[in-house]
Amino acid sequence: MTTRRLTLAGLALTAFAALSAAPVLAADALRIGSYPANPPWEFKNESGDFEGFEVDIVDEIAERLDTTIEITGLDFRALFVATASGRVDAVISSLSITEERLEAQSFTQPYFSGALGVAAKAGTDIASQEDLRGKRVGSIATSFPETWIKEREDELGYKSYGSYDSTANLLTDLRSGRIDVAVNDIVGLRYAFTQAQMSDLEVAFDIPTGDKFAIMMPKNSDHLQAFNDAISEMKEDGTMATIYEKWFGEAPAEDSVTVTPLPIPTSAE
Missing domain, CATH: 3.40.190.10 (Periplasmic binding protein-like II)
Structure with a gap:
């Protein structure tokens, strides 16, 4: 060739x-x-x-x-x-x-x-962290809200804590009265409560945490x-x-992390 x-x-x-x-x-x-x-x-x-x-x-x-x-x-x-x-x-x-x-x-x-939302039945008299004392609290297993709640057990003084594998199960137990409050991401809770079947629940108050x-x-x-x-x-x-x-449904704040370029994080701060 x-x-x-x-x-x-x-x-x-x-x-x-x-x-x-x-x-x-x-x-x-x-x-x-x-x-x-x-x-x-x-x-x-x-x-x-x-x-x-x-x-x-x-x-x-x-x-x-x-x-x-x-x-x-x-x-x-x-x-x-x-x-x-x-x-x-x-x-x-x-x-x-x-x-x-x-x-x-x-x-x-x-x-x-983010921020945490504390959800309860509509018309609740729960309005602050102090009102969690003696209450039955629930959140999602291994989530940031669960860690936040468990780390403050003595401070919050809640009666019991329930760990859930899904938001659906968490909110089902809240509606049925098995728990008094559900703690989760506030944006997700507010979105859930726009659904007709969740109209009997509301975000009682929010907890700014600064988590990202x-x-x-x-x-x-x-x-x-x-x-x-x-x-x-x-x-x-x-x-x-x-x-x-x-x-x-709204623009992010001008100085928020949503619009500010940042390096790869080496710490949570």
Whole structure:
């Protein structure tokens, strides 16, 4: 075979290899874990597809990284196992950055500063933390609200604490009177109470905590810097503010973490 023919054959093989590899790269979707019943952060619609504030965020990140996402619904506690084991590339579920979590997982920069909501039956006389004394309290297992409540058991003086595997079960027990109050993310509670079947519940009061929500990833993930850079770009070009207004009905505060680019967190502060 002549040198020219060898060269052409080599080029053909190279081109074939490149074409063969292209679909593999395109199919290499980011694996996202999510708690599927957490509106407006993430939830399944009537078609069975995920949507929500954080779903829009990871969709946008994937587009900027020239890839796609595949979201898997998991029990809330399973989200932490999934990241630790590398089963997923990232997790979304209104997750607070905490010192304890940073020991085993990594987080992107935050995009929301949260507060706790204390829910009770409509017309309740519960109006402050002092009113929790002697009450039966519930929240979601392994969540930031649960940690906050347990750390303040003596201070709050509640009668008992119940740990739940889902928001639906938590609010069902609140409606039935098995617990007196439910403590959870205030945005999620307010969204839930706009539904007709939840009209007998209300947010009695809120507790500003300053905790910050972000995307959780396996410790020192190879994707971490790219995710963080994409979030910074979204904050700078107004995309994050647009997503925020779509789901919360108002523009984020000008100096909030929603619009302020930040580095990858090394602490919860």
